[in-house]
Amino acid sequence: MRLTRWTAYCLVLLMCAGAAQAFTTIGFFTVKPGGEPEMNGWKFAALQGSGGDTPLAQFEDLTGYQIGILDPPPAGTGAFHMQPYEGYSNPAPHVCLGTNNFAGVKIDDVQTIRYATCTTYASYAQNDAIPPVIELYLTDGTQLYMFEWQAPIAPEPVYINQWYNWDLSIQGTFKEWDPPAGQQWQGDWNWFKQRAAGMWFAGTAAEPVPVSLDPGVGNLTGTSCTIRNGSPKVSASGWQSNGGSAWWRNNATSETWVDLFEIFFNDGSFQSYDFEARPARHILTKTTLDPMMSEAKQRYLFRATGKIQSINNGYFYLIDGSGKTMHVRCQRWDRVAANGDMVTFPFSIIDEKADPPKVSVGRRQLIKKQ
Numbered sequence: 392m393r394l395t396r397w398t399a400y401c402l403v404l405l406m407c408a409g410a411a412q413a414f415t416t417i418g419f420f421t422v423k424p425g426g427e428p429e430m431n432g433w434k435f436a437a438l439q440g441s442g443g444d445t446p447l448a449q450f451e452d453l454t455g456y457q458i459g460i461l462d463p464p465p466a467g468t469g470a471f472h473m474q475p476y477e478g479y480s481n482p483a484p485h486v487c488l489g490t491n492n493f494a495g496v497k498i499d500d501v502q503t504i505r506y507a508t509c510t511t512y513a514s515y516a517q518n519d520a521i522p523p524v525i526e527l528y529l530t531d532g533t534q535l536y537m538f539e540w541q542a543p544i545a546p547e548p549v550y551i552n553q554w555y556n557w558d559l560s561i562q563g564t565f566k567e568w569d570p571p572a573g574q575q576w577q578g579d580w581n582w583f584k585q586r587a588a589g590m591w592f593a594g595t596a597a598e599p600v601p602v603s604l605d606p607g608v609g610n611l612t613g614t615s616c617t618i619r620n621g622s623p624k625v626s627a628s629g630w631q632s633n634g635g636s637a638w639w640r641n642n643a644t645s646e647t648w649v650d651l652f653e654i655f656f657n658d659g660s661f662q663s664y665d666f667e668a669r670p671a672r673h674i675l676t677k678t679t680l681d682p683m684m685s686e687a688k689q690r691y692l693f694r695a696t697g698k699i700q701s702i703n704n705g706y707f708y709l710i711d712g713s714g715k716t717m718h719v720r721c722q723r724w725d726r727v728a729a730n731g732d733m734v735t736f737p738f739s740i741i742d743e744k745a746d747p748p749k750v751s752v753g754r755r756q757l758i759k760k761q
């Protein structure tokens with residue numbers, strides 16, 4: 392992942408020191424990134440919960456995929472892959488990618504937020520899936536407020552295999568979690584700006600967003616600005632992840648990528664994040680049993696290579712000679728490789744507590760070794 396236009400903007404700012412004074416100083420000039428340095432302040436987490444398999448959550452390069460139905464991403468060659476598997480009870484499966492880079496920034500100073508998504512498969516509602524939402528934790532200095540923005544799903548459906556560029560100020564609907572009694576709880580950008588007037592992004596040390604499975608209290612990443620795929624809760628009374636439609640559309644298996652997150656401010660400045668794959672570290676399957684994996688999987692992209700031992704067309708064991716196997720969920724892997732083939736694939740999230748450890752990959756990531 393790299394910061395492109397923002398870096399360019401900083402260079403221009405340095406070259407034009409006089410002009411820089413004309414800019415209003417707002418939050419992000421003083422905010423320190425909250426995540427790993429190589430993530431530019433972004434962090435991700437995934438919850439399998441009631442889902443049938445280990446979710447996918449990783450930065451991937453989309454170049455050279457063996458199945459080329461995915462258009463090029465809107466920036467660079469990579470994107471963040473976020474894919475929970477079906478789960479219809481709590482805790483509900485979902486994936487979060489978020490940042491506290493905007494902690495302290497007032498909503499009044501935000502002109503708009505944009506990001507791009509591409510869904511290539513949705514198990515329950517093809518062409519009608521809910522693309523990843525934006526979850527905002529704001530504060531007025533006394534309490535946290537949770538808002539969710541969703542892409543418009545009607546009258547036009549969100550088609551699969553297409554990149555959509557969403558703009559929160561002109562599309563979609565905001566919803567407020569647990570609003571005061573009698574309070575209108577959803578609306579467009581104008582409603583949101585009015586409702587959140589005077590509030591600012593939480594996520595500072597003084598106003599943290601807790602890491603929590605309880606929506607309204609916090610989220611998986613503890614971040615105030617979060618891209619999320621999957622509802623954190625099913626059938627929530629008075630508030631559902633899809634508002635007036637069925638919550639399960641957000642909890643079906645959803646194979647989705649997200650890229651090019653941008654936030655624009657009223658003074659003309661902006662930050663732009665191009666999600667790109669990081670170098671993958673090659674490991675042996677036996678390494679996945681090491682206790683370090685529970686921490687390391689949040690930080691690194693890994694790569695495993697080995698021979699396929701077929702279970703069925705949705706699962707196989709990876710045998711790499713290290714004495715341990717890995718249980719790999721890969722739907723229709725048999726369209727890319729055969730039993731006994733040598734393959735390699737990247738992964739971040741692994742269930743190292745399972746025996747053998749379990750990982751999910753998309754067959755686009757499955758590269759057959761010659």
Ligand SMILES: [Ca+2]
Binds near residue numbers: 464467650651666667
């Ligand atoms: Ca990208």
